[in-house]
Amino acid sequence: MCDSQTKARALARAFASRARLAARHAKNDKTPKAAFLQQPSASGNNKNHVIRNYRIGLLKTFPSKTTVKKLTALLLFVLSASALAAAPAAPQTLVFAYNAFAPWKTFDSQGRPTGPYTDIVRELARRMHLSLRFLPCPLSRCLAAMQNGKADLMIGVQNTPQRARYLDFLDPPFANDNRLALYQRSGDSRDISHYSDLLPLTVGVVEGVQYQPQFDADGRIRRDAGPTAESSFRKLVAGRIDVLIDNEQQSALLASSEEFTGRVQRARLTLDNPHPNRLALARHSPLQPEKAEFEHTLRAMLADGTISRLLAFEHTRIR
Numbered sequence: 001m002c003d004s005q006t007k008a009r010a011l012a013r014a015f016a017s018r019a020r021l022a023a024r025h026a027k028n029d030k031t032p033k034a035a036f037l038q039q040p041s042a043s044g045n046n047k048n049h050v051i052r053n054y055r056i057g058l059l060k061t062f063p064s065k066t067t068v069k070k071l072t073a074l075l076l077f078v079l080s081a082s083a084l085a086a087a088p089a090a091p092q093t094l095v096f097a098y099n100a101f102a103p104w105k106t107f108d109s110q111g112r113p114t115g116p117y118t119d120i121v122r123e124l125a126r127r128m129h130l131s132l133r134f135l136p137c138p139l140s141r142c143l144a145a146m147q148n149g150k151a152d153l154m155i156g157v158q159n160t161p162q163r164a165r166y167l168d169f170l171d172p173p174f175a176n177d178n179r180l181a182l183y184q185r186s187g188d189s190r191d192i193s194h195y196s197d198l199l200p201l202t203v204g205v206v207e208g209v210q211y212q213p214q215f216d217a218d219g220r221i222r223r224d225a226g227p228t229a230e231s232s233f234r235k236l237v238a239g240r241i242d243v244l245i246d247n248e249q250q251s252a253l254l255a256s257s258e259e260f261t262g263r264v265q266r267a268r269l270t271l272d273n274p275h276p277n278r279l280a281l282a283r284h285s286p287l288q289p290e291k292a293e294f295e296h297t298l299r300a301m302l303a304d305g306t307i308s309r310l311l312a313f314e315h316t317r318i319r
Contacts, residue, residue, distance in 0.1 A: 090131075091131045092130055093133050094121075094131065094132050094152050095133050095150070095152045095153070096132060096135060096151070096153050096155075097142035097143075097145050097152075097154045098113060098118075098134045098136045098142070099139040099157075100136070100228065101115075101117070101156060101229075101247075102254070103115055103116075103250065103253050104118075104156060104249075105117045105118055106118075113134050116310040117155045119310050120174065120306075121153065124298065124301065127297050127301070128297055138208075139206065139207065140207055142154060142157075143157070148284075151282060151285075152281065152282050152286075152287050153279060153280065153281055153282070154167070154279070155174075155277075156277055157280055158275050166282065167283065168280065168281045168282070168283050168291060169280050170279045170280065170281060170294055171278070171295055172295075172299060173276035173278050174278065174279065174301075174307050175277040175307070175311060176276050179248045179271065179273060180215075180245055180271040180273050181248045181251045181252070182198075182245050182271075183233070183236060183243065183244050183246070183251060183255060183265065183266055183267060184236070184265060184267050185236055185237065185263070186263055188265070191268070192243060192269045193267070195214070195269065197269065198221060198243065198269070199221070201222070201242035202223075202242050203241065203243055203244065203245055204236060204243070204244035204245070205224070205225050205244070205245060206225070206227070206229055206246070207226065207227060211273065212271045212273050214271075224240070224241050229246050229247075229251065229254060232244040232246065233254050233259075233264065236264060237263050237264065243267060247273075248270075279298065
């Protein structure tokens, strides 16, 4: 039992004991209370003085109005504090910076976040007893939200020295990244099978995405940045770019969609992405002190097969 509850019970017992004593005296003495203060008559004897003194002493056993008010206020305060201490604390909120990245992070037909990365974070929040809130945003805005403390967590974002200043990438990685595919328009006869074949072309990329060290650092590549992979596919179909680069799974899903099927084709060139996938906790997040618990929970989800099941389901669905 906590100290506040113990004090409250002790005060209640003392108050009740005082009240019982006063009630007992009042029951045994039939004289009206007002008469207690009457002065004995001039002809009174010692008996009258004894009675008077007894009555005055009896009055002193009653707590004063001030004392009663103080005891009552203190008792109510302690009981209220005890009730608040005993009540379960509201769960902390985990703000998930949510940049759509189909099929891993996307929205269903009713606009609800879905996908295996989404489910990984949902399960992580559930195990840590955190209330999950989604903050939908393009990648650049999600990164800004993480930097200025408006969001707590991201998933599937690449680690770079610049991002590491405000993102704390958690261990262990939850997956190894996929290969990078390139797409060109259907009917385009240009052979894109070597890295050097990209140099004369305009390559569609998603703004803020890190692809592959050689590609990212190569100043010879002409890039056309768009907000999403879908926008890059639309530019490709419209002839505004020559080729696009994207995650293998995401690009396969988009290429087979009703909008793009038959209008794009995969190039022979494939680039490897060596970066492992990690969750990132904002360094300015109020949940930063829980970093060890995040990593412990993530490790448990890997050990019990939860993450593998979620990712395997999506791989099967895409194929």
